[in-house]
Amino acid sequence: MNANRRHIASLAWQAGTIVLLLTVWQWAALTYPAPYLPALENIATGFLRLWHGDLLFSAIVPSMTRLAIGFVIAVVVGSVAGLTLGYLRNLDPWVRPVFEYLRFIPAVAILPAALLLFGPTDTMRIFVIAFGSVFPVLLAATDGARRVEPLLLEVARVERLSIPERLFRVILPASLPSIFAGVRIALSIALVMMVISELIAADNGLGFYILRNQRLFQTANVYAGVLAIGTIGLALTLALLAVEKRVLAWHRGWRGLPGADG
Amino acid sequence: MEGARVTFRSDTVDAPAPNILTWLFRRVGSLNELLKISPRLGVLVKGAAGVAGAILIWELIRALRIVDPRDLPAFLAIFRTALQGLWGGELAVAIVATIGSWAPGLFIAAVLGVAAGIALALMPRLEVATRPLLEFLRPIPSVALIPVALLVLGIGLQMQLFMIAFASIWPVLFSTKAGVESVDPRFLETGRVLGLGKAARMARIVLPSTLPFVATGLRTASAIALVLAITVEMLTGRPGIGFYIENVRLNGLITEMWAAILVTGVLGYLVNALFMALERIALPWSPENRER
Amino acid sequence: MGAAMSEPILVMNKVGKAYSAAVPILRDVSFSQAPGEFVAVVGPSGCGKTTMLRCIAALMQPDQGEVLHLGQQFGDPPPWLSIVFQDYNRSLFPWLSVRQNVGFGLRKIDRRERDERVEQALSAVNLTHAADLYPWQLSGGMQQRCALARSIVVRPQLLLLDEPFASVDAQTRIDLQDMVMDICKKMSLSTLLVTHDIDEAVFMADKVVVLSTRPAQVVEQIEIDLPHPRDQLTTKESPEFLRLRHRVYTLVRHQAQKSAAAHTEREDQ
Numbered sequence: 108m109n110a111n112r113r114h115i116a117s118l119a120w121q122a123g124t125i126v127l128l129l130t131v132w133q134w135a136a137l138t139y140p141a142p143y144l145p146a147l148e149n150i151a152t153g154f155l156r157l158w159h160g161d162l163l164f165s166a167i168v169p170s171m172t173r174l175a176i177g178f179v180i181a182v183v184v185g186s187v188a189g190l191t192l193g194y195l196r197n198l199d200p201w202v203r204p205v206f207e208y209l210r211f212i213p214a215v216a217i218l219p220a221a222l223l224l225f226g227p228t229d230t231m232r233i234f235v236i237a238f239g240s241v242f243p244v245l246l247a248a249t250d251g252a253r254r255v256e257p258l259l260l261e262v263a264r265v266e267r268l269s270i271p272e273r274l275f276r277v278i279l280p281a282s283l284p285s286i287f288a289g290v291r292i293a294l295s296i297a298l299v300m301m302v303i304s305e306l307i308a309a310d311n312g313l314g315f316y317i318l319r320n321q322r323l324f325q326t327a328n329v330y331a332g333v334l335a336i337g338t339i340g341l342a343l344t345l346a347l348l349a350v351e352k353r354v355l356a357w358h359r360g361w362r363g364l365p366g367a368d369g
Numbered sequence: 370m371e372g373a374r375v376t377f378r379s380d381t382v383d384a385p386a387p388n389i390l391t392w393l394f395r396r397v398g399s400l401n402e403l404l405k406i407s408p409r410l411g412v413l414v415k416g417a418a419g420v421a422g423a424i425l426i427w428e429l430i431r432a433l434r435i436v437d438p439r440d441l442p443a444f445l446a447i448f449r450t451a452l453q454g455l456w457g458g459e460l461a462v463a464i465v466a467t468i469g470s471w472a473p474g475l476f477i478a479a480v481l482g483v484a485a486g487i488a489l490a491l492m493p494r495l496e497v498a499t500r501p502l503l504e505f506l507r508p509i510p511s512v513a514l515i516p517v518a519l520l521v522l523g524i525g526l527q528m529q530l531f532m533i534a535f536a537s538i539w540p541v542l543f544s545t546k547a548g549v550e551s552v553d554p555r556f557l558e559t560g561r562v563l564g565l566g567k568a569a570r571m572a573r574i575v576l577p578s579t580l581p582f583v584a585t586g587l588r589t590a591s592a593i594a595l596v597l598a599i600t601v602e603m604l605t606g607r608p609g610i611g612f613y614i615e616n617v618r619l620n621g622l623i624t625e626m627w628a629a630i631l632v633t634g635v636l637g638y639l640v641n642a643l644f645m646a647l648e649r650i651a652l653p654w655s656p657e658n659r660e661r
Numbered sequence: 662m663g664a665a666m667s668e669p670i671l672v673m674n675k676v677g678k679a680y681s682a683a684v685p686i687l688r689d690v691s692f693s694q695a696p697g698e699f700v701a702v703v704g705p706s707g708c709g710k711t712t713m714l715r716c717i718a719a720l721m722q723p724d725q726g727e728v729l730h731l732g733q734q735f736g737d738p739p740p741w742l743s744i745v746f747q748d749y750n751r752s753l754f755p756w757l758s759v760r761q762n763v764g765f766g767l768r769k770i771d772r773r774e775r776d777e778r779v780e781q782a783l784s785a786v787n788l789t790h791a792a793d794l795y796p797w798q799l800s801g802g803m804q805q806r807c808a809l810a811r812s813i814v815v816r817p818q819l820l821l822l823d824e825p826f827a828s829v830d831a832q833t834r835i836d837l838q839d840m841v842m843d844i845c846k847k848m849s850l851s852t853l854l855v856t857h858d859i860d861e862a863v864f865m866a867d868k869v870v871v872l873s874t875r876p877a878q879v880v881e882q883i884e885i886d887l888p889h890p891r892d893q894l895t896t897k898e899s900p901e902f903l904r905l906r907h908r909v910y911t912l913v914r915h916q917a918q919k920s921a922a923a924h925t926e927r928e929d930q
Contacts (some may be wrong), residue, residue: 117497124498143520203421204416211641212634213596215603215611219618220630223440258751261720265738266766276765280756299510303600306512307615314513321516329516337509344508358664360796361755 145327154329157361162316165336167255170301170312173229177236178297185241185293186279186286188250194278196253214296215303222308240293241299247289251282258273284358287351294347298340313339441626451628459613460629466637467598467609470526474533477592479587482538486545487579496546511536511593512600517604529601536597537590541583548582549575574587581648581655588644597639599633668731669693670819670851670909672715677725677876678712685876686712689726692870692879694851697817699842701854701862703909705917710855714823715876717853718744730819745811747824749804755812759783759840760792763810781815785844802833806840813844820845822854826861835893838865842891859913863906864891871912874920880912 136146156162192198218235225231255278263277305314313336320328330368351361424444431438454460489496515532522528552575602611610626610633617625648655671694679685686709695698706712715721719729719738727734730741734914743766746752753762764779786806796804806823812820822841826834842865845852856862863885864870871880886906887896896902 120494121499121501125501128502143517200412200415201419201422203419207421208634208638211592211637212630213592213599213637215596215600216614216630216633217542218603219614219626223618223623223626224436257749258746258748259754261746262744262752262754262765264720265718265742265744267740277754280754283756295508295510299512299596302513304511304603306515306600310798317513317516321520324520326520329520333509333513333517337505340508340510357756357795360795 110144135348142324145330147271149327150330150334153325153328154298154334157316157331157335165311166313166316166332169229169309170305170314170336171305171339173232173236173312174301177301178240178294180233180237181240181293181297182290184237185244185289186248189245189250189286189289190274190282191247193249193252193282199249206242206245210242210303214300214316218304218307227308227310232301232309235304236297240297243292243296244286244289247285247292249284251285252278253279254285255306284355286359287347287355291344291347291351294343295340298336298343302336313361377528396506417438435550440623442627446624447627449632449633450624451631454625454628455632460610460625460632463608463610463613463629464632466607467595467602467611467636468531470529470601470607470609471594471598475528475537475587475591477530478537478590478594479541481534482541482586482590483545485538486542486551486583489542490546490549507539511597515601522607524607528605529598529607532601533594533597537594540589540593541586542585544582544589545579548579551582552578556625581652582643584648584652584655588648589643591640591644595637667696670696670698670730672732673713673717673726674729675726676713676716676719676723676728678709678716678723679876685717687716687723687879688876688878690872690877690879691726692882694819694853694868696851697849699845699852699854699865699867701856701866701868702870702871702872703856703859703862703913704877705874705913705920706831706857708872708875708916708920709763710857710872711823713872714744714821714853714855718821731796740815741818742821743815743817743819744821744823745805745808745812745825747827749801749808749828750797752808753804755795755797755919758793758795759788759807762796762807763792763814765811766815775897778814782810785847786810786840801829802834802837805829809837809841809844813848813850816848818851820850822852824856825854826858827856834861839893843867846889855890859906859909861896862911862918863887863902864893865899869905869909871909871916874916874923878915883909 132144133147157166192202214235217238221231221238225234234298259277259281263273268276279280301312302314305312306318309315313332317329317332317336318341320326320332427441427444430436431441431443451460455464489499511532514535518532518535522531547578556574556578557570562572565573598609599611601607602609602613603615608611610629614626614629614633617629663726673690673692676687677685678687690713702710702713716723719728719735722736730739732865753764757765760779760783763782764775767778773804777885781788781872783792786809788803788810791799791803791877796807799807803827809825825841829837838861841852844850854862854865864923866885869883869885871883872878873880883905885903887899
């Protein structure tokens with residue numbers, strides 16, 4: 108009862124903040140008209156227009172496609188390479204310095220090189236997205252595979268599992284919690300790289316939409332585009348968390364974390 | 370080992386018994402040291418071999434013409450150009466310029482992020498009220514706000530600093546908040562038992578146990594700040610490594626471009642190493658350092 | 662038991678193992694186990710019992726000597742052997758349910774037969790009601806029963822038990838002992854139990870092998886001719902049990918004292 112009331116109170120506080128912020132914005136937009144302070148209704152119109160018709164196919168769909176392909180490549184390549192590296196410990200000292208160097212290259216710096224090699228194409232954008240987001244997955248998978256309980260590996264040996272079987276039945280599930288942590292970081296980086304690649308070289312996509320409207324001083328559309336990117340980011344993060352909650356239900360219960368269903 | 374045992378036997382002839390043991394211990398000790406050094410040497414050699422292998426792959430891609438060799442200069446040429454550029458060339462100027470906006474931007478983010486993190490952790494009301502705003506702002510990729518910042522602030526140092534600070538404040542803020550919230554209540558109880566006042570508990574218990582979190586947040590922030598500094602330079606032509614890379618590419622100076630990317634990677638590596646070293650020196654007791 | 666004097670299921674022939682020349686673990690360990698025999702290995706803690714078990718399971722290769730199964734040497738962990746480890750909470754897969762854990766080692770067989778065998782193993786250890794829970798939702802004793810079911814479901818000839826009852830409370834331990842003895846007799850399994858609990862060794866085994874302090878050597882092998890079935894009360898109160906227990910206890914204590922003396926000596930110098 109008490110907890111319920113507190114919950115309602117906090118919801119009221121949060122709603123209050125949102126209303127207050129929106130009111131201040133709208134008041135400021137009407138009282139001090141400035142190009143960078145468009146009225147809320149204009150932003151809302153711009154935002155809604157993005158989700159259907161021409162704009163859906165020239166802004167949102169291209170962005171989402173590149174993001175999806177680049178991100179999936181990063182997750183798959185990162186997991187496979189990371190698990191292998193983590194399992195075959197002897198390999199680690201050979202490749203570590205190279206990876207340690209590559210992972211700390213600010214991924215934007217790669218963009219001009221990708222532009223040079225691939226031209227202003229989707230291949231280039233997907234490459235940049237994948238390059239930027241592969242390392243968190245790779246490192247997390249390596250770490251996860253290295254921390255697999257040695258006793259479980261012995262059980263696998265006693266049960267005479269082959270090396271691929273060990274990778275898929277023991278090392279992969281045991282590393283999944285770690286991999287998911289890496290994938291969450293990778294998602295936010297992939298989103299950033301998607302936007303950057305479209306800001307610098309694209310003729311469609313959300314980044315391009317924002318930049319063009321900024322040049323045309325269609326400010327409400329700029330804000331609408333930013334909102335759309337935020338919405339996509341939030342939706343993808345929530346989707347990822349939902350998948351994680353399902354896949355890793357055992358992990359939450361095992362570690363005694365809240366929200367375990369198992 | 371056989372050899373050691375043989376010497377051991379011949380020594381017993383003239384050495385008194387207790388000394389044999391000390392001798393043996395010393396012998397085993399020096400052997401251990403040798404074993405400790407030689408794997409490290411092995412790691413070094415293997416690492417170098419790995420780097421050599423990567424360079425070889427680069428040269429192979431050139432030789433097999435998988436991509437146009439004009440777009441992929443020889444590694445040695447890139448390396449030489451990088452050294453020349455760093456030794457009083459334009460590259461050095463560009464790096465100094467990037468650091469010149471990266472450092473103050475990160476500093477602003479650190480100060481504001483730590484302050485906001487502590488405030489949010491200590492004032493639950495404030496945290497509840499601002500949560501929608503924070504949850505709304507956080508998932509927006511900060512680079513998407515560059516056009517907005519251009520609208521409001523125009524092109525200039527102010528806008529660049531704002532973007533760097535805005536992007537890198539989040540990890541500092543959230544890890545500081547997590548740090549304050551995760552202070553072990555037993556420490557606070559100990560403090561109360563020992564008669565520490567509220568302010569003293571804050572300064573002597575909460576702050577020290579939060580610092581490792583702050584340090585981790587700062588290290589993440591430092592990398593984000595670098596990305597933002599470079600992106601803003603590329604997009605708006607502010608002086609720095611980002612503008613330099615884009616500029617030499619547009620002028621067809623391919624080797625210069627690769628050299629600049631090579632150096633940027635080193636810069637990213639050094640920034641991370643710097644913050645790791647700071648953490649280790651300032652917080653040797655932090656859990657992350659103990660694990661190593 | 663052990664009436665059929667056929668080829669021994671397991672022979673340890675002068676097995677030696679060392680982590681380095683300075684740290685020998687096993688030295689000339691020799692004993693043999695007849696089919697269906699229950700052998701318990703006892704020795705002072707840290708004497709190398711687990712290392713010996715790992716050599717038998719081929720998780721580790723001995724430096725000297727040989728381990729034979731029906732007169733044959735073997736390299737990788739063989740199909741006729743399975744292990745129950747001491748740390749049930751680390752040896753069960755936390756992402757698999759109890760049922761899936763038990764079925765883990767059953768591959769390449771018909772699905773219906775597989776399910777059937779898993780059910781049999783589950784009911785043998787009395788876990789049918791918990792089959793769909795995760796192992797970490799169970800008590801320690803139930804987890805160890807799950808590990809036991811996983812080991813017997815593959816129908817091994819030799820079951821290795823590495824201090825399987827060391828991490829559970831006293832009452833659970835007694836129940837597990839009875840359960841293991843019962844299952845091993847019913848399946849006519851050869852069982853090798855490594856333990857530091859002398860009562861347990863004498864109570865459960867047909868033969869107790871006493872190991873010395875590190876490097877471990879076989880000090881003595883004692884036939885335990887207590888009648889079957891054994892009972893926690895009557896068997897443990899019988900004069901024969903007490904006599905055997907006394908004998909094993911004296912041997913182990915002597916080893917422990919020797920090891921303590923060696924420590925003091927080393928510290929003196």
